[in-house]
Amino acid sequence: MKDGIFKEEWIEEVQVAQSRAYTPYSKFNVGALLITENDEYIYGANIENAAYPATICAERSALVSAYSNNVKKFKAIVVVTDADEPASPCGTCRQVLKELCEDDMPVYMTNKAGKVIKRTVDELLPLGFSGKDFD
Numbered sequence: 001m002k003d004g005i006f007k008e009e010w011i012e013e014v015q016v017a018q019s020r021a022y023t024p025y026s027k028f029n030v031g032a033l034l035i036t037e038n039d040e041y042i043y044g045a046n047i048e049n050a051a052y053p054a055t056i057c058a059e060r061s062a063l064v065s066a067y068s069n070n071v072k073k074f075k076a077i078v079v080v081t082d083a084d085e086p087a088s089p090c091g092t093c094r095q096v097l098k099e100l101c102e103d104d105m106p107v108y109m110t111n112k113a114g115k116v117i118k119r120t121v122d123e124l125l126p127l128g129f130s131g132k133d134f135d
Contacts, residue, residue: 005106011114014080017043031080032058034066037073042066059093063100076106086110086117097121098128
């Protein structure tokens with residue numbers, strides 16, 4: 001995918017994040033690579049828990065890490081799974097992306113074969129509501 005923003009190296013980097021997943025129950029490893037405005041990488045991986053609500057998705061893992069380190073400006077996020085087709089972030093992750101990222105930020109969804117689908121945060125959660133709506 002060549003859209004002027006996406007870099008092929010991101011696929012390898014997001015697979016590094018995916019390799020850090022902890023998924024003893026679902027065996028569905030997800031990695032997220034958050035690219036900051038300064039081209040730094042913040043990695044996220046899904047971390048499961050026997051008490052399922054305590055599980056955190058890769059996208060939220062990366063965003064929580066970024067915000068915990070006072071990084072709040074992003075160019076894009078890349079998400080990878082082992083599914084046959086690229087998988088979209090779950091509803092909760094879409095809401096967190098809406099809250100913490102710009103609406104036009106690219107979300108690249110990929111699989112191990114390197115197929116990439118691009119959407120924006122707003123396209124993943126049209127008519128979404130966030131703290132930005134309080135302004």
